[in-house]
Amino acid sequence: MDDETARDQVVTAADRLFYAHGVHAVGMDAVRAEAQVSLKRIYSLFPSKDDLVVAVLHHRTEQWATGLEAAVRAAATPRDRLLAVFDFLDAWFREDDFRGCAFINSFGELGATSPAVAEAVRAQKAAFQEYVLGLVREEGLPDVVAAQLAILAEGAQTTAAISGDPAAAAQAREAAAVLVDAALARGEHASTV
Amino acid sequence: MDDETARDQVVTAADRLFYAHGVHAVGMDAVRAEAQVSLKRIYSLFPSKDDLVVAVLHHRTEQWATGLEAAVRAAATPRDRLLAVFDFLDAWFREDDFRGCAFINSFGELGATSPAVAEAVRAQKAAFQEYVLGLVREEGLPDVVAAQLAILAEGAQTTAAISGDPAAAAQAREAAAVLVDAALARGEHASTV
DNA sequence: TACAGTAGAGAACGATGGTTCTCCGTGCAA
DNA sequence: TTGCACGGAGAACCATCGTTCTCTACTGTA
Structure with a gap:
């Protein structure tokens, strides 16, 4: 097995374990068992557990971005693309192993x-x-709307994680729609005055 | 020192340490030093660290509720009372030792x-x-608005914590105002039709 | 003064975990 | 075949931490 695939196996295994149980609760030996890569090898790839955690987070960053972009691309209009963010969250919250935002x-x-x-x-x-x-700029909306939508998305994630109820995604989506439409209305009003 | 004040000192000290450094990073010996209460006493008051953590969270729950209610009571109109939630967050985010929602x-x-x-x-x-x-019902708004405002508040907390920027409070407040006003407008429209 | 009971200081204990080391087997080069 | 570099398994090491125990000092009482 070359270094690249070993690295991949370790990161994937660690991601699964860390996400399910938390970082502190998972020992390096558990990572070794799950990844089927020796401790020696793991420590030759990652100098410390901390480095492994960071590698896992980077891996998740890419995964998240890929999934989100695919969901957004599937939407037709700019407005739907904005709301697709929340549909993406909705699907995620419904997954069996959802445990909040890593x-x-x-x-x-x-x-x-x-x-x-x-x-x-x-x-x-x-x-x-x-x-x-x-996405907000594509819609021609003011930048502040982006911050508001991002806050909604963060809030939906923590709310769904803690309450265990995926409904937060739909509620956030509805709120996002109101915010977007209000901004659109203001824009049209401003441009027509 | 009677049990009640000892308990108070331990919870207050543990709260300060846990909030600043995280639970795992703080040993019981550090709690003992900060609280100036012997380990023996601590373990007679709390059977385990886990129980202490729960006690700290309950203590925080009361503190939070008290502070929030005071901020809300200071607002004049029902609409201002809803937005006062976000002013409360804003003041909190600006505190020096703010490290996110405990x-x-x-x-x-x-x-x-x-x-x-x-x-x-x-x-x-x-x-x-x-x-x-x-608060939402006082305003005569539909229940769903409450869920939306709560999601905004949660999102503001995580966003401010991670970015380190208190601006999330003002952004969430603005979004809340839009949501409330939109709901009010819909309500008036419905009642006038 | 003698004594019982309590509480504190801090050592001790047992477990765990991150990290390193030792030992052994394997495959490859000459 | 011999020697060698490499990788794996898992023991070993060291520190930390939650929890308990021991020993001592002190307080109030007869």
Whole structure:
């Protein structure tokens, strides 16, 4: 097995375990067992557990971006593309192993003690906001709407995680629709005056 | 020192330490040092660290409710009372030691391993939603608005915590105002038709 | 003064976990 | 075949931490 596939197996296994049980609750030996890669090899690929956590977060960042972009691309109009973000959340919340946002969870667990983890989480959230901002601008809406939609998305994630009820996605979607339409109405009003 | 004040000192000290550094990062010995209460005493008051964590969360729940209710009471109109929730968040986010919502952080850290902690967090969030629901009904708005406002509040908390920027409160407040006004307009429209 | 009971300081204990090390088997080169 | 570099399995090491225990000091009482 070459380094690349070993690395992949370790990251995938660690992701699964960390997400399901939390980082502290999972020992490196459990990662070794799940990944079927020796501890020696793991430590040759990742200098420390902290580095592995960061690698897992980067991996999740890519996965998330890929899935989100696919969901958005499937929508027809700019307005639907904005709301597709929340449909994407809805589908995610309904998955059996949904346990909230891995980034928010990791931040709560390690943000105070690991600057590298805190930075990885910050980067992911910033990237998401940037992505939403792009969608908002396509719609010709003011930038502030992007921040509002991002806040709705974050709130839906924590609410769904803690309450265990996926309904938060639909509620956030409805709120997003109201915000978007209100901004559209204001824009049209402004342009017609 | 009687049991009650000892208990208070321990909970207050543990709250400060857990919030600042996370639960795992703080040993019971650090709690003992900060609270100036012997380990023996601590363990006679709380059977385990987990029980202490739950006690801290309950303490925070009361503190939060008290502060929020005071902020809401200071507002004049029902609409202002709804928005006062976000002004309360704004003031909180600007505090020097703000490190996000302790409940969300604790859930991320321990929710997967400690049912008692998960339940305490769930209870706090449910109580908050219930409180917002009361304010929304005072305004004569449909219940769904309460869920939307609660999601905005949660999103503002995680966004402010991760980005480190208190602006999320003002952005959420603006979104809340739009949602409330839209609901009011729909209501008036419905009653005038 | 002698004593019983309590509480505190801090050592001790047992478990766990991150990280490193040792030992062994394997495959490859000459 | 011999020697060697490599990788794996898992023990070992060291630190930390939750929890308990021991020993000592002190308080109030007869």
